[in-house]
Amino acid sequence: MLNDALTAITHWFADQLAVLVSDVDSHPGRFTKAELERMLLSNKAVRIAIETAPGLTITGQGIHQARLLMAAYIICGDSSGVDRHKSALEVVEHIIGLLPYNRFDTTYLRSIDPKTITAENLYSGEIDNRGIAMWGVSWEQTVTHQGN
Template identity: 35%
Template sequence: MRLTALRQAIITTIRAKLPALAAVDSHPGRFNLDELRRIVTRLPAVRVALMAVPDTGEVQTGERDITVRLAAFVMTGDKRRLPKDEAALAIVEALLDMVPTQRWGMTALTGAEKVSAENLFSGSVDKQGVALWAVTWSQTLRIGEDIWQGGVLPSEVYLNDDREQDGKAGAYDKVTP
């Protein structure tokens, strides 16, 4: 379950780098106003979601590269001396600094790219006393089994030597691994 591991790695990294957040959790995807009312109990918060897998491709090893679109939803409320929109912008700025090229400690993953942020302000969201932003990006994750992993090494290997030896061009040398 590399997709689940990716989402958890993102959450762990954000928690470590932004410890002042009240909550950094996963979320299944987009949400409506009713869902927003339910999840804004602990603010400021970041909710991480896998939004789409718009592209897949096979690799020569038998594995697949999948492009994953991800989002970190930033939610803040008003605090004494810090309006919610300023708090949200501070978290958005921290994420925009953190996310580009991030690999979240995973090896079968490209660096984050196409990072952007969008203000999701609306009158309904504002009535809930919340500022809401989405920081989005794409990454390519390799999944599946490598057909070459754990293969058997041959007992003999022959290397082509382009230099002339004993009047013969391109002699082969036997090498034992």
């Protein structure tokens, strides 16, 4: 159930962001500094992760529902005269515009409530010194699955 949700969302974003970002993939969660630097070989990357699964319910019909906190991490470096911070904001704005009421072309993901969407600048002096701008866009996503 969780792997299916992560895969569906990641593939959907890879298709939708193809014009802006060629490097879109899933990720297990937090980043190391070395990993961020490796990703910047492409100058722009998006990583999709399940941050937490704070709620799980099972209905009387045996339907499992998990409430997930999803995140899209936007990592940008300077390229071709485009400032990394402006490049990251362009991707953030695009992602935020795609999220409301989205089900990612599935029947098992519920639509996203726009009130759950947040964007956070993950700036730090250390990240900036490495030539990286990083943002996180998060939202709550409910996934359902018929239990066995």
